[in-house]
Amino acid sequence: MTIDHSHHIEDPNATTPPPKFEVVGSVPTPPVPDPSEAMTLLVTLPPGSAGTPPHRHTGPAFGYVIQGEMIFELEGEPERVxxxxxxxxxxxxxxxxxxxxxxxxxxxSRFVVTMFGVPGQPMLIPVSAEELEERRPRRAPRP
Known part of the structure; x- marks a missing residue:
């Protein structure tokens, strides 16, 4: 089932064209910590940057790449661009x-990400080398 998410409200006093809304991503709502805090970040990756080391977040994160290309990989999923x-x-x-x-x-490369986390906890929690080794079977095969 597909729902039309386009938005348009008639404005009889408008002198310019209406705003354009385009859904670029949609996912079912994942569990959000309770209580939670939302934060939006603009991340700039220098050329060739490896980004952050393996980590986790206390809640879900939603992002949009505004410039360039990012290599993205989550546990259990193959890396993708x-x-x-x-x-x-x-x-x-x-x-x-x-x-x-x-x-x-x-x-x-630049992206905007909105994260829902637990107030007072870091937004990025590093994963130890020992835990990475222990969970190696959960990682998707590497290209």
Whole structure:
């Protein structure tokens, strides 16, 4: 079942064209911590940046690449390239976020991400080398 998410409200006093709304990503609502805090970040990855080391978040995160290309990998899923104009999301919680690096060696990549986390806890929780080794079977095969 598909729902039309387009939005248009007639404005008889408008002197310019109406705003354009385009759904670029949609996922069923994942569990959100209670209580929770929402934060929106603009992340700039320098050319060739490996991004952050493997980590997890206390809640879900939803993002949109505005420039360049990001290598994105979550536990149990193959790595993929997310390009400008595309979205990504992760459920947070116990799932390890392995990669969020710049796929371009000669240009910056930028993305906006909104995260729902537990107030007072870090937004990124590093994963130890020991835990990465223990959970290695959960990681998708590497290209």
């Amino acid at each position: 997310v390009r400008a104009g595309e979205t990504f999301w992760e459920p947070g919680g116990d799932v390890i976020h392995y990669q969020d690096g710049n796929n371009l060696a000669d240009a910056e």
